[in-house]
Amino acid sequence: MQLIRESETLKILLIEDDNAHAKILSRTIQSGGHTNYIERATDGEEAFSLLNRLHHQGPLALPDIILLDLKLPKISGIEILRQLKDNKKFCFIPVIILTTSNAQKDKSLAYQLNANSYLVKPDNPNELKIMVSDLIKYWGTWNQTVELLNHRESHAN
Amino acid sequence: MTSKPLKNFLLLTPLGISLLLVAFASDGLFGDLSNYHLHIWMDAFLGFSYLLIAGALIYFVRAREDVKFTFFFILFSIFNIITAIFHFFDMFSPYWGSPSIDLLVKSLTAVVSVMTSLFVWRSIPFAISVPSPELLDKKNRELLELNIQLEKLAVAKSQDSSQLDSIFNSTGDAILLKNPDGIVINCNKSFTELYGYTKEEIIGRSVKDLVPADKYDQLHKIMSNLRKGKTTYSLETYGIKKDGTRCAISLTVSPIYSSDRKIIGASSIARDISSRIEFEKKLSDNEQLMKTVIQSVTTGILSVSERGVITLTNSSLNNMFGYEPGELIGQKVEVLVPKRYRDSHPIYRQAFWRKPENRQMGAGRELTGVRKDGREFPVEIGLAPIIHERNEVLASVIDISERRFAENYLLQEHDTIKKVLELNTDGWWDWDLRNPKTVYFSPSFKALFGYKDREISNEYASWKQLTFNNEFEEIEKNLQLHLMTDGKHPFHQKIRYKHKDGTSVWTICKGMAFKGESGCFERMIGVHFDISKEIKLDSDLQRTNRELQLRSDEMEQFIYTVSHDLKSPLVTSMSFLNFLREDLEAKKYDEVEDSAIELEKALKQMRSLIHDILEVSRLGTVKLLREPVNLTHLIDNIVQKFMDNDSTIPTRITVQRNMGAVEGDPKRLSALFENLITNASKYNKRKDVKEKTIDVFSEIKNQEYRICVRDNGPGIHAKFHTKIFELFHRLDTKVEGTGVGLAIVAKVAEQHDGTAWVESEPGRGSSFWVSLPMTRKVTIGNDDAVNKRIRNTENLAH
Numbered sequence: 001m002q003l004i005r006e007s008e009t010l011k012i013l014l015i016e017d018d019n020a021h022a023k024i025l026s027r028t029i030q031s032g033g034h035t036n037y038i039e040r041a042t043d044g045e046e047a048f049s050l051l052n053r054l055h056h057q058g059p060l061a062l063p064d065i066i067l068l069d070l071k072l073p074k075i076s077g078i079e080i081l082r083q084l085k086d087n088k089k090f091c092f093i094p095v096i097i098l099t100t101s102n103a104q105k106d107k108s109l110a111y112q113l114n115a116n117s118y119l120v121k122p123d124n125p126n127e128l129k130i131m132v133s134d135l136i137k138y139w140g141t142w143n144q145t146v147e148l149l150n151h152r153e154s155h156a157n
Numbered sequence: 158m159t160s161k162p163l164k165n166f167l168l169l170t171p172l173g174i175s176l177l178l179v180a181f182a183s184d185g186l187f188g189d190l191s192n193y194h195l196h197i198w199m200d201a202f203l204g205f206s207y208l209l210i211a212g213a214l215i216y217f218v219r220a221r222e223d224v225k226f227t228f229f230f231i232l233f234s235i236f237n238i239i240t241a242i243f244h245f246f247d248m249f250s251p252y253w254g255s256p257s258i259d260l261l262v263k264s265l266t267a268v269v270s271v272m273t274s275l276f277v278w279r280s281i282p283f284a285i286s287v288p289s290p291e292l293l294d295k296k297n298r299e300l301l302e303l304n305i306q307l308e309k310l311a312v313a314k315s316q317d318s319s320q321l322d323s324i325f326n327s328t329g330d331a332i333l334l335k336n337p338d339g340i341v342i343n344c345n346k347s348f349t350e351l352y353g354y355t356k357e358e359i360i361g362r363s364v365k366d367l368v369p370a371d372k373y374d375q376l377h378k379i380m381s382n383l384r385k386g387k388t389t390y391s392l393e394t395y396g397i398k399k400d401g402t403r404c405a406i407s408l409t410v411s412p413i414y415s416s417d418r419k420i421i422g423a424s425s426i427a428r429d430i431s432s433r434i435e436f437e438k439k440l441s442d443n444e445q446l447m448k449t450v451i452q453s454v455t456t457g458i459l460s461v462s463e464r465g466v467i468t469l470t471n472s473s474l475n476n477m478f479g480y481e482p483g484e485l486i487g488q489k490v491e492v493l494v495p496k497r498y499r500d501s502h503p504i505y506r507q508a509f510w511r512k513p514e515n516r517q518m519g520a521g522r523e524l525t526g527v528r529k530d531g532r533e534f535p536v537e538i539g540l541a542p543i544i545h546e547r548n549e550v551l552a553s554v555i556d557i558s559e560r561r562f563a564e565n566y567l568l569q570e571h572d573t574i575k576k577v578l579e580l581n582t583d584g585w586w587d588w589d590l591r592n593p594k595t596v597y598f599s600p601s602f603k604a605l606f607g608y609k610d611r612e613i614s615n616e617y618a619s620w621k622q623l624t625f626n627n628e629f630e631e632i633e634k635n636l637q638l639h640l641m642t643d644g645k646h647p648f649h650q651k652i653r654y655k656h657k658d659g660t661s662v663w664t665i666c667k668g669m670a671f672k673g674e675s676g677c678f679e680r681m682i683g684v685h686f687d688i689s690k691e692i693k694l695d696s697d698l699q700r701t702n703r704e705l706q707l708r709s710d711e712m713e714q715f716i717y718t719v720s721h722d723l724k725s726p727l728v729t730s731m732s733f734l735n736f737l738r739e740d741l742e743a744k745k746y747d748e749v750e751d752s753a754i755e756l757e758k759a760l761k762q763m764r765s766l767i768h769d770i771l772e773v774s775r776l777g778t779v780k781l782l783r784e785p786v787n788l789t790h791l792i793d794n795i796v797q798k799f800m801d802n803d804s805t806i807p808t809r810i811t812v813q814r815n816m817g818a819v820e821g822d823p824k825r826l827s828a829l830f831e832n833l834i835t836n837a838s839k840y841n842k843r844k845d846v847k848e849k850t851i852d853v854f855s856e857i858k859n860q861e862y863r864i865c866v867r868d869n870g871p872g873i874h875a876k877f878h879t880k881i882f883e884l885f886h887r888l889d890t891k892v893e894g895t896g897v898g899l900a901i902v903a904k905v906a907e908q909h910d911g912t913a914w915v916e917s918e919p920g921r922g923s924s925f926w927v928s929l930p931m932t933r934k935v936t937i938g939n940d941d942a943v944n945k946r947i948r949n950t951e952n953l954a955h
Binding site (some may be wrong): 018020021023024027028071073074099100101102103121122123124125126128 | 717889
């Protein structure tokens with residue numbers, strides 16, 4: 001039984017209304033040499049319809065990480081976060097807030113709503129590269145770590 | 158024994174005895190007529206005479222039964238008999254010659270003679286009073302005459318004689334009839350009652366018995382005068398009752414005439430006046446007492462005749478007005494009145510006599526008296542009419558100079574306090590705790606709430622009416638606390654009053670209760686200080702605080718948004734610049750063009766954002782202009798500029814003609830409509846319409862000027878209708894924009910006391926409305942309006 005997935009490919013859902021930012025993130029994520037798959041939604045509605053579609057395809061079709069901007073039209077990023085974490089279908093997916101705002105109130109609100117991480121987009125491109133690289137390394141293996149831990153517990157029992 | 162034999166016996170017996178004794182003494186009758194014989198005969202005659210007299214006396218006494226002093230007569234008889242015996246003995250003395258017997262007889266005779274003579278002297282007054290038979294006869298005839306007269310009278314008045322008799326007996330006056338000599342001949346019933354005699358007792362007695370000894374002269378005089386023909390006597394005198402006591406009577410004595418005008422008697426009518434005399438004495442005593450009282454009281458008293466002449470003054474009045482005792486008597490009362498009132502005083506006097514009654518003089522006027530030396534002084538005068546044959550008014554005069562002085566002093570004192578309170582407080586009340594319904598509210602107190610003095614009655618209830626519902630309970634509670642704790646708990650109260658115009662006036666009321674002489678609280682004074690200004694300042698401060706808080710929140714939002722929205726294009730531009738460099742280094746030119754475009758877009762975004770931010774901040778800081786703005790003209794200009802800049806976009810814009818003018822800041826209103834028109838064009842990306850249309854028109858509704866910018870764009874869902882006006886809020890991020898435009902629209906509308914809103918449905922286009930008030934009040938620099946607004950705000954706040 002293969003506990004750790006061989007594939008290094010991560011499925012990432014990027015919820016970002018700004019085209020330029022989406023482009024930047026996509027290129028940065030891809031530039032690390034990993035063949036990651038990025039899906040993008042420009043707002044909450046789009047994101048949920050996508051997620052529901054993927055859910056129908058099976059649990060494995062769901063993204064490994066969700067990168068969420070806070071300042072979004074129509075439905076705010078915070079509201080999307082709440083809905084994601086309230087939904088049993090998607091609540092296990094790590095949600096990383098990726099925003100330009102470093103306001104404390106946004107940060108605390110996000111963590112209260114069980115955001116998995118809160119990252120502020122740096123205006124230094126190198127910093128951005130490192131940040132993205134780290135988050136993929138860490139959160140990319142998150143699910144596998146959880147599975148491993150679950151497996152060990154069941155064996156111990 | 159009958160009178161005749163007795164008479165014979167008394168006559169013959171002395172004769173017999175005398176003759177017998179002569180025979181014995183002379184030894185024979187008609188013997189020797191010598192001297193001796195003559196002696197015997199003479200003695201015999203004397204003895205005979207004496208015996209005869211004694212007999213006569215005995216006879217007389219026996220014959221007249223009414224003779225008084227019988228003893229005297231008997232004694233006299235004995236005297237005569239003994240004298241006779243003495244003479245008889247003398248006849249025999251020559252024979253027996255016994256001196257002892259002679260002496261015995263003489264002694265006996267002397268004793269009886271002395272006794273008789275004494276009796277005779279004693280009986281002289283009686284003997285005098287005994288009328289002579291002629292007189293008696295005359296009297297009897299007169300009496301007879303009188304009786305005849307009376308009978309005649311009785312016959313003549315036979316018809317009403319019984320009536321007369323009844324009057325005679327039933328009258329309360331005592332009537333007595335007497336003859337001219339004062340002997341009572343008749344009396345009536347009242348007489349018997351008054352004097353205590355029965356009729357039988359008094360008739361025949363002299364009126365002297367009815368008169369006290371000291372009045373005999375008077376009686377005598379009256380009787381003699383009556384006899385002389387004086388007709389009637391009226392006098393007040395005393396009578397003597399049967400029991401010897403005196404009684405005061407009013408006596409009228411009148412003569413009674415016979416038919417031939419001869420006085421045959423007198424009638425006396427006596428009336429018991431003892432009670433009247435007593436009453437008069439009391440009256441006189443009272444008068445004396447009154448005189449003493451009048452003279453001794455400190456009140457000035459004077460009596461004035463109806464004609465205004467002073468008839469009486471007491472010493473107090475004389476002293477008060479500076480006159481000598483009696484100096485004022487006979488003078489006109491006007492001398493006591495100051496000159497300036499003298500002419501009008503008689504009119505008041507006459508008015509008094511038209512309706513004389515006890516009352517105070519002056520009826521509210523201040524009365525002034527004038528002294529002899531010309532000094533004037535305030536007086537209080539009470540009037541009491543005395544109505545008898547000579548009308549007089551008794552006036553009591555009190556000098557009230559001192560009282561007036563004290564009153565004036567108090568009044569001045571009170572006035573001073575009032576002035577001090579009026580000057581130093583914004584209003585005060587003076588509460589009479591002994592009569593708790595009345596509270597004096599100072600004019601300034603009433604003015605504080607916009608009322609005139611007479612508009613608020615000085616009642617406790619008014620106070621309650623001036624305060625707000627429920628708030629008075631707390632005031633009353635504290636008032637009671639103040640009074641119950643003996644003033645230890647201070648009455649220091651913040652009170653809100655209702656102003657006449659409906660606003661509220663905030664005051665601080667400091668009250669204090671004062672004790673009177675009784676040791677109880679008698680009054681309470683409360684002073685008010687208007688703290689509306691302070692409250693207003695306080696409220697201003699609160700409002701400013703709220704505004705500041707709002708600003709602060711806005712600022713935070715602003716900074717938050719700016720930090721995001723400005724940082725966002727920065728991140729973008731920095732990243733694409735990095736990509737450009739990487740691509741150029743790697744000599745990969747595929748994406749260079751793309752990166753450059755993104756870079757430019759990000760920079761443009763930053764530029765417009767900075768522009769808009771500046772615009773918004775200017776809205777908040779630069780002073781708003783107020784001038785008439787022609788809307789059609791204004792919008793035409795905007796459309797013109799818009800067409801020049803974006804002529805490529807096929808948009809048809811129609812602007813209503815003659816939309817009229819509003820008052821406002823042209824630059825800001827221009828920015829408002831520019832944003833609306835730009836948005837209408839910018840966000841219209843519909844493919845299903847041939848031509849974008851924008852209609853600008855206006856209407857008047859609810860006294861507002863409403864301007865509408867309508868497009869045929871995609872429309873907006875109702876849930877975003879408010880959100881889109883928020884700063885930096887954007888619905889469609891695909892379209893270039895900063896999220897500031899509609900925020901500017903809302904802000905400018907608000908600054909012009911108007912509002913902005915949207916009516917829209919997805920797929921049906923949008924109508925952006927702006928309302929501006931038609932008659933906008935100029936609010937800046939008008940304190941009253943500001944105050945009013947503040948008060949209204951306070952009303953809402955409480």
